[in-house]
Amino acid sequence: MRTLEVKDIVVHYGLVEALHGVSFRIDAGRIVALIGSNGAGKSTTLKALMGLKKLTSGSLMLDGHRIDGTHSAQRVGMGIALSPEGRRLFPRMSVWENLMVGAHTVGSAARRSQSLDLVYELFPRVKERCQQMAGSLSGGEQQMVAIGRAMMSSPQILMLDEPSLGIAPKIVSEIAQAIRRLNQETGISVILVEQNARLALKMSDDAYVFEQGLVIRSGSGQELLNDVFVQKAFLGI
Ligand code: ATP
Numbered sequence: 001m002r003t004l005e006v007k008d009i010v011v012h013y014g015l016v017e018a019l020h021g022v023s024f025r026i027d028a029g030r031i032v033a034l035i036g037s038n039g040a041g042k043s044t045t046l047k048a049l050m051g052l053k054k055l056t057s058g059s060l061m062l063d064g065h066r067i068d069g070t071h072s073a074q075r076v077g078m079g080i081a082l083s084p085e086g087r088r089l090f091p092r093m094s095v096w097e098n099l100m101v102g103a104h105t106v107g108s109a110a111r112r113s114q115s116l117d118l119v120y121e122l123f124p125r126v127k128e129r130c131q132q133m134a135g136s137l138s139g140g141e142q143q144m145v146a147i148g149r150a151m152m153s154s155p156q157i158l159m160l161d162e163p164s165l166g167i168a169p170k171i172v173s174e175i176a177q178a179i180r181r182l183n184q185e186t187g188i189s190v191i192l193v194e195q196n197a198r199l200a201l202k203m204s205d206d207a208y209v210f211e212q213g214l215v216i217r218s219g220s221g222q223e224l225l226n227d228v229f230v231q232k233a234f235l236g237i
Contacts, residue, residue, distance in 0.1 A: 002063055002079055002156045002189065003028050004049070009058030009068075011041075011048050018044045020213040021058065026157060026206075031183050031190045033200035033221060035234060036210030042193040043085055045210070046159045049191070050082040051075045076105050079156035083163065085193075087146040091135025095126060095145050098134045102152030111154060118186070119148035122178040140171030147175070151182070158182070159191040164199060172196075176203055197234035201225045209234075 004026040011019040019041045026032045034042045047053040049060065051072035060068040062078055070078075081102070089098050099119060103112045120127035123144040129137060134145055143163055150158055160179070164172045176199060183190050194200035201207055204221035209230060217230065224230045231237035 004080075004157060004189075005061040006045070006049070007059045007061065009045075009048055009060070010056040011044055011053050012056050013044075017056075018213055019048070022210075022213070022215055023058075024208045024215055024218065026189050026191055028156075029183070029187045029189055030205040031179070031192060031203055031221075033197075033204035033207040034191065034193045034210060035195075035197040035200050035207060035224075035230075037234075038195075039212075040210035041213040042210050043161055046082055046084075046161050046191065046193060049075075049159060050080060052082075073105065076153050076155075079154075080159070081150040081153050081155035081157070082159045083146045083150040083161065085161040085165070087142050089134040089142055089145055089149075092133055094131055095134050095137070096130040098145055099126075099130075099148050099152050102149035105153055112152070115152045115154050118182075119151050122151075122182055123148055138168075138171070140167040140175070143167055143171075143175060144178070147179075155188065157189045157191065159193075161193045162195060163192070164194060164196045172199070179203065197230070198225075201230075 006024050008021045008023050009019055010021055022045060036042055048055060055068050059066055106112050125141055126144050126148050163175055179190055182188055192200050201221040201224050207221045207224045208215045209217040
């Protein structure tokens with residue numbers, strides 16, 4: 001199992017500083033929510049954890065070892081995977097082929113087939129549609145494929161960027177249930193970036209609130225659901 005510590009990370013886009021020194025931790029087997037408004041720095045944080053954005057300063061420690069100098073392909077090998085915002089599927093490839101893209105670093109056919117079984121078990125709709133072109137699926141089904149693709153590298157830390165965005169409520173709750181099951185049955189840690197703060201806080205063990213490139217609050221999901229600032233800013237209470 002993996003513990004990931006994010007220590008005081010600063011990230012730039014050109015001259016613009018997007019993260020000003022963000023720190024938090026993901027303990028093994030937890031669901032961790034990152035909430036906050038548009039542009040607060042949540043997606044940038046996931047990209048930095050995945051090795052898709054370089055740190056200007058700060059560090060990332062996986063089980064006590066520094067990993068911020070490694071490439072994204074190496075991080076996949078270390079058990080980190082990202083399902084990106086906007087899904088980014090290949091619409092003209094089949095669902096099965098899209099899933100296999102996520103397994104391209106996995107040498108063992110037995111491991112690929114084990115991961116595929118798990119994806120199909122959690123998302124029966126994906127199994128039903130495995131021969132269909134990904135672009136012909138509904139938004140919610142495509143989101144399931146995107147999460148499934150990230151699962152295909154058999155990660156220990158699965159990062160999900162906005163899995164509920166633009167998806168019908170019924171499918172959102174199917175996806176939320178599948179994520180919970182995955183976490184409970186396999187012990188995989190999940191980092192959940194969500195605009196839907198209520199859903200994310202209900203689902204999470206630990207949560208962090210981002211604002212303008214900083215973490216401004218943290219606590220258990222339940223604590224933040226009861227926090228007056230969070231209620232006013234994100235829960236419409
Ligand atoms: P959203 O939910 O809208 O994705 P977010 O909390 O994930 O919001 P980020 O996308 O991480 O926020 O954005 C953090 C800051 O970095 C914002 O000020 C944003 O404008 C800036 N930013 C993000 N991507 C880029 C980019 N490719 N080039 C320049 N600036 C960027």
